[in-house]
Amino acid sequence: RAGLEWHGGDGGMQLARARGRDGGEALRGRRRGALCAAARSAEGESAGEHNASGGEARAASSQKREKNYELREGQVAVRFINTPAGPDVVALADPGDNVMEVGDQVGLEIPRSCRTGLCGACTCNMEDPNWPGGSSLIRACSTVVTLPEGCDEMVIDVRRMKAKQALKKVRNVAMQDPFSRFDKIDTQYVAGALPRSMITRKQCATCSSQGIILCEDCEGTGVSEVDPTYDCQLCLGRGTIRCAECQGEGSRKI
Secondary structure, rough: OOOOOOOOOHHHHHHHHHHHHHHHHHHHHHHHHHHHHHHHHHHHHHHHHHHHHHHHHHHHHHHHHOOOOOOOOOOOEEEEEEEOOOOOOOEEOOOOOOOHHHHHOOOOOOOOOOOOOOOOOOEEEOOOOOOOOHEEEEEHHHOOOOOOOOOOOOOEOOOOOHHHHHHHHHHHHHHHOOHHHHHOOOOOOOOOOOHHHHHEEEEOOOOOOOOOOOOOOOOOOOEEOHHHHHOOOOOOOOOEEEEOOOOOOEEEEE
8 A cells, every 4th residue: 555654563453554555645636636626627628628619609790780880089989789679770979978868869669677787677688799698698788888898889689679579569459458357256145056158158048138037927917906996906007927937037047
């Protein structure tokens, strides 16, 4: 064994064993350190390749974008992509300008609420090759115009505006008649009855769907048979009574 020496006697043997254990632990420690270093190196190479490939893809994408504008000295081109209308919107701004105000100047109203960056209503993505994945989250209300390192434009992705506008349309349709959602709700409770949406009805054949029938006592005359000077006590002189089969509704539940 590495580091194993015997100097005679029990004490010498114990000392030799201790030295052997210490040597083995040191060797295992060196091996673990070498493995960790190799793993870190592999991760670094993988991350570098990923960032490099992402940077190449973003560079190819930026080359395809039309740049039909002329910048003054010191100006920055702010490009808004994935707008609700579809085409990119480009604004020329000065470094330090507010991104939300720049969007307002070109007719792109980014959603907003608190204007302090806390609520997240104005969340956008900004292309930045220095961030993992090539983009970073920003709050338009509290972000100033700046040119990321390695970019020739400040590119703001406003794709969230499409989803918010679609949701707004749905809410507007629903709010045209806010009480329409209660149309199918039962307003009367009947113990053991099925919900109204599950009940089917059939026309009443007894009253021919009229809900009324001729009075059985006076046969529709409205006069009492006992004393013609008095009205019929059943129909009270009307000559008709409510149909008992459909309870005057003209249809029956089945």
